Amino acid sequence: MLRVSSIFYSIQGEGAHSGEAGVFVRLYGCNLDCDFCDDQLHKSVKKQMSFGEILKEIERFPSKSVIITGGEPSIYNLNPFISFLHKYSYKVSIETNGYSFKNIKKADWITYSPKEWHDIKEEGFDELKFVVDKNSPIEKLLDIHSVKPIYLQPQNFENEPNMENVKFCIEVVKKYPQKFRFSAQMHKFLGIS
Ligand code: SF4
Structure with a gap:
């Protein structure tokens, strides 16, 4: 059983898989309480669902890509659920605060x-x-050595882009092209959930 806030079908608007259609499973709860958290939904809706019940919802949509988000998904041991989805040929992506x-x-x-x-x-x-606003201490990120891509994503409003932060991120990415990439939260530009 998992505590689920919502299951919906949309386009990934962030990071390397931006533009891919996928089924989003938003889980309830988080270990943190960030003041910029725009996902009040994960705190207010909670439904206990079995793996089979979640699968039934996911199967309503044509994509074989599932994105588990939150909240903070890794507060739960999700490995059994991921293995369960693999049996049905789903690719499983997860967003975590670590x-x-x-x-x-x-x-x-x-x-x-x-x-x-x-x-x-x-x-x-x-x-x-990294979720960034125009006052973020970017210098703290310059020492990170990662072979994996590092995205800067503007801290946007709940349903629309914050253009000041968007422009700030773009300028930083242009200044450090070897270091950073830009992640737009495309869905907020398109006005979709
Ligand atoms: S869901 Fe993300 S932004 Fe919201 S409180 Fe948890 S870590 Fe912070």
């Missing part, structure tokens, strides 16, 4: 989005993503 890579080690793709920049883990993920 709480527990052990709990998601069977995932096909892990996006690591650290919220505490002084303690950045060095392995266990496929891409790094």
Whole structure:
């Protein structure tokens, strides 16, 4: 059983898989309480669902890509659920703040989005993503040595882009092209969930 906030079908708007259609499974709960968190939904909706019940919802859509998000998915041991989805030929991607890579080690793709920049883990993920506003201390990120891509993503409003932060991120990426890439949160530009 998992505590689920919502299951919906959309386009990935962030990181390396931007543009791919996938089924998003948003899990309830997080170990942190960031003041910029725009996902109040994961805190307010909670439904206990069995793996089979979740699969039934996922199968309503044509994509074989599942993105597990939150909240913080890795507060749960998701490896049994990931193996279950693999049996039905789903590719499973997970977005985590790094709480527990052990709990998601069977995932096909892990996006690591650290919220505490002084303690950045060095392995266990496929891409790094930092949520940035125009006052963020970017210099703290310059020392990170990662063979995995590092995305800067503007801290946007809940349903639309924050153009000040967008422009700031773009300028930083242009200044350090070997270091960073830009992740737009494309869905907020398109006005879709
Ligand atoms: S880690 Fe993510 S989901 Fe958790 S409170 Fe922070 S922004 Fe929200």
